[in-house]
Amino acid sequence: MKFVIPFLASAALANAHFTMQYLWVNGVDQGKNTYLRVPPNNNPVTDVTSTDLTCNVNGLTGSSTGTVTIPAGATIQLEWHQHDQRTGEDPISGGHKGAVQVYVAKAPTTAASFNGQGAVWTKIYSSGLLNPTSQQWATDVVNTSGGKHSVKIPASLPAGEYLIRGEVVALHVASSYPGAQIYIGCAQVKISSGGSANPPKISIPGTYKPTDPGITVNIYNNLQSYTAPGGPVWTG
Numbered sequence: 014m015k016f017v018i019p020f021l022a023s024a025a026l027a028n029a030h031f032t033m034q035y036l037w038v039n040g041v042d043q044g045k046n047t048y049l050r051v052p053p054n055n056n057p058v059t060d061v062t063s064t065d066l067t068c069n070v071n072g073l074t075g076s077s078t079g080t081v082t083i084p085a086g087a088t089i090q091l092e093w094h095q096h097d098q099r100t101g102e103d104p105i106s107g108g109h110k111g112a113v114q115v116y117v118a119k120a121p122t123t124a125a126s127f128n129g130q131g132a133v134w135t136k137i138y139s140s141g142l143l144n145p146t147s148q149q150w151a152t153d154v155v156n157t158s159g160g161k162h163s164v165k166i167p168a169s170l171p172a173g174e175y176l177i178r179g180e181v182v183a184l185h186v187a188s189s190y191p192g193a194q195i196y197i198g199c200a201q202v203k204i205s206s207g208g209s210a211n212p213p214k215i216s217i218p219g220t221y222k223p224t225d226p227g228i229t230v231n232i233y234n235n236l237q238s239y240t241a242p243g244g245p246v247w248t249g
């Protein structure tokens with residue numbers, strides 16, 4: 014019987030993945046999976062060269078769920094959960110230590126018809142190893158915040174339709190590649206009353222490499238700093 018408990022513990026951990034399930038705009042919950050491209054299950058992407066890295070599995074084609082208007086300069090929140098529920102379990106389970114990032118990409122026409130390929134993505138948020146002494150990660154804060162994190166849509170972004178790509182890079186088994194578990198959720202939005210900035214853009218997939226120190230990293234050896242993949246945040 015001594016072997017039963019470790020076996021069950023590892024089985025539970027393997028199943029305890031998560032998805033991005035809610036978008037909030039200026040404090041208003043838009044509803045479960047509304048305006049989001051919903052993947053078939055809560056598994057992570059681990060191949061950083063796959064087109065699944067863009068907007069998760071089946072994420073290259075638009076969702077019939079529609080597109081929500083967000084004024085430039087607004088604060089949005091992305092909310093993540095393991096399963097089909099907001100209560101009764103931790104939003105992000107304990108094993109998943111890692112970074113949280115948000116990107117935006119402007120669609121040539123509509124967000125719903127945009128596949129997000131090419132050098133189109135701008136990073137607007139990144140949070141990683143917050144406290145090396147306590148080994149507190151961005152994912153710990155998301156978990157204790159009911160699965161939510163905030164990001165301000167820069168006021169200088171040009172108006173138009175966009176994909177907003179939330180990402181959690183979980184690093185608990187990332188010491189060899191493939192290992193890092195990348196969780197992705199994409200929202201379809203229309204940014205109104207924007208500005209005229211021309212922010213730097215990267216490709217997803219394309220920019221992340223298996224050898225990036227933010228992708229292949231042992232976080233259990235008193236890590237003192239962490240460099241997330243995808244370069245610096247553009248602050249607008």
Ligand SMILES: *[C@@H]1O[C@H](CO)[C@@H](O)[C@H](O)[C@H]1NC(C)=O
Pocket residue numbers: 103104105106107108153156157158159
């Ligand atoms: C996640 O947050 C809840 C409170 O919302 C807390 O009870 C739990 O310990 C946290 N889990 C981890 C693994 O930190």
Ligand SMILES: [Cu+2]
Pocket residue numbers: 026027028029030031057109194
């Ligand atoms: Cu997982």
